[in-house]
Amino acid sequence: MSATEEPPTGSPCWVEVPALDVQRAKAFYAEVWGWNFKPNPPGETRYTDDFIAMYTYPGEKLMGGIMKRDEACIRKTKAGVLVYLYAESIEEQVEKIKKANGKVVGETYKEGDFGLVQEFEDTEGNMCAMYTSVK
Incomplete structure (x- = not known):
């Protein structure tokens, strides 16, 4: 999805897969599901190939990353796949989450120079995040 093609609010826009070994997980998802991996953005020095492997699903519409996490982090956060939902306005969505007992x-x-992120839990304790592009 290009910077000019923002999805509607509530659309999944990023899926983060935690991994102890990013390269091992990358090989697994490429082999089993055919995920395409791409290089990190030019000039982006915070992320190395051992910290994140950015991918697109077949069809190139949804993106994600396999993110380096240590065992303590995975246990502490009940780690699993983290789905990011696109939000045109994080502030508006925060109010809706609170009103709905989330x-x-x-x-x-900030997520680099690209966007803003806000994490939240739904009413069932599922961890999610929302993302908006920096305009």
Whole structure:
């Protein structure tokens, strides 16, 4: 999805897969599901190939990353796949989450120069995140 093709609010826009070994997980998902991996953005020095492997699913419409996590982090966060939902306005969605008895987790933070992220829990304790592009 290009920067000009933003999805509607509520659409899955990123799926993060935690991994102890990013390269091993990358090989698994490429072999089993045919995921296509791409290089990190030019000039992006915070992320190495051992920290994140960015991918697109077949069809190139949804993106994600296999992210390096240590065992303590995985146990602490009940790690599993983390789905990011696109939000045109994080502020509006935060209010809706609170009104619907969800829980906002932490503060909104920058994702490089690309966007903003806010994590939350639904009413069942499932961890999710929302993302909006920096305009």
